[in-house]
Amino acid sequence: MVSSRNWIGGEWITPAAGESIVINPSNMKEEVGVLHLSDQSHVIQAEQAARKAFEAWSHLTGAARAEHLYKLAAALESKLAEVANLASLEMGKPITEMRGEVMRGVNLLRYYAAEGVRANGVVIPSSEPNVLQHTKKVPLGVVGIITPWNFPVAIPIWKIAPALICGNTVIWKPAEFASLTATKLIEVFAEAGLPSGVINLVIGKGSQIGDVLLEQIPLDAVSFTGSTSIGTHIAQLCAKRNIKYQTEMGGKNAAIVLKDADLEKTVPLIVSGAFRSAGQKCTATSRIIVESGIYDSFTKALGTAVSQIKLAPALDPAAYLGPVASASQYKTVMSYVDMAQKQADIIAQGPAVAEKNEGYYIQPIVAAGLDAGHPLIQEEVFGPVAALLQASDFEEAIALCNQSIFGLSASLFTQNLSYAHRFLDEAQAGMVRVNQETAGVEYQSPFGGMKLSSSHSREQGQAALDFYTELKTCAIRYF
Ligand code: NAD
DSSP states (O other): OOEEEETTEEEEEEEOSSSEEEETEEEEEEEEEEEEEHHHHHHHHHHHHHHHHHHHHHHHHHHHHHHHHHHHHHHHHHHHHHHHHHHHHOOOOOOOHHHHHHHHHHHHHHHHEEEEEEEEOOOOSSTTTTTTEEEEEESSSSEEEEEOOOTTTTHHHHHHHHHHHTOOOEEEEOOOOHHHHHHHHHHHHHHHHHTTTTTTEEEOOHHHHIIIIIISSSOOOOEHHHHHHHHHHHHHHHHHHHHEEEEOOOEEEEEEEEESOHHHHHHHHHHHHHHGGGGSSOOOEEEEEEEEEHHHHHHHHHHHHTTOOBBOOOTTTSSSSSOOOOOHHHHHHHHHHHHHHHSSEEEEEEEOOGGGGGGOOOOOOOEESTTTTTTHHHHHOOEEEEEEEEEHHHHHHHHHHSSSSSSSEEEEOSOHHHHHHHHHHHOOOOEEEEESOSOOTTTTTOOOOOEEEEEOOOBBBTHHHHHEEEEEEEEEEEE
């Protein structure tokens, strides 16, 4: 059985502040590995190792750092199947999706490696003679990276890769439910020859080591992805210390279907947005807003499509969705399923899984007939539960879409160019997409949300380079 371990200053350490068995969410009888938890001393050691490594790493040329990132990409690609397999076993994401996620990680490493030789400033004409005035981006120092379990490979890499290419060193605290995958990922990186201390992996519970990480060690920045409640707490701690922070948080993403939408193409995208990864994506479609003129034909087509998707163990290559990730996820999501069964009309339902009692399987459902203020319409469920609302026209649909504390992603399905443009202008979300599902934003584009979904900076693409650097304005006079 595999075990989680810390990697600090180039040394593997098995922490002993707690131990538990990791269960396969697709089959609770199967033990996948052992989780070992850190105490505060590991966080302190990790900061010391990262601080020491910063000196040499930040002084490498961008081209030299790029060479390291290309090696990490090649190493990860060569271990793609192994990493994907372990992640599917640990947190239940279907293997086909998980392979795609690892490949996204490889592509992110290559994308950010290439930044090592790109311009990192601009020349600004001076008003004075013989003065060269320009900007340059400099690294921040030691960055704390805190990640969730739902994208156990892609999210850590979309933070670590830009942090490293910009010259920072990293302390990475993954979610407990993705710690075996995190250990595997760092094993792959360590074998690829990444210098000691450049990345330091500390496995542990946020409630046990979060305070020391965020309040006691001298961190220079924090990048967090996770729930809005933890994210806003972290933002407050960072603001108090005046260190740079970025929090990517929850969503309640809407897909609007107008009466001119092409149903044959629209329905599969809605189903995929809502139920791939068992709805455990921050960008999952959790509200479907349908224009009255197409309501009957849309709900009929949706009902048929949902009834045909396959709920199966994560390692089944035909699984459309697998179980939810853990016992706590199962409990939370089932409380919303119960609420839907008691208070809503279930207008679409997926098939049951044969081994239902063996894993954390939840039949996907679409609930309708609810008020716009109902918890199923307003709260993030983070499971295979979507809610459907009816709107009389585009204006009402946009108003419903924007009636949310979240603002991560939103979609519109239409063939009308005017509505498409108005939607891009009027929808209050960081990612607005026409005739595309709410999930699936490409890695070379900025990723992030409005309102309580984000602290308003962006990840991925070129935007990440702004977060992981500080801008210096330079001026030099020559006599
Ligand atoms: P979570 O907030 O429970 O945990 C996220 C991370 O924070 C974990 O590593 C956890 O251990 C850590 N943590 C918890 N308490 C902490 C503390 N006091 N101090 C420091 N760290 C602490 O979230 P989760 O259940 O792992 O992930 C699901 C959530 O993540 C959902 O709300 C989802 O929408 C969100 N998410 C957002 C995005 C995005 O980009 N916006 C992407 C994926 C997931």
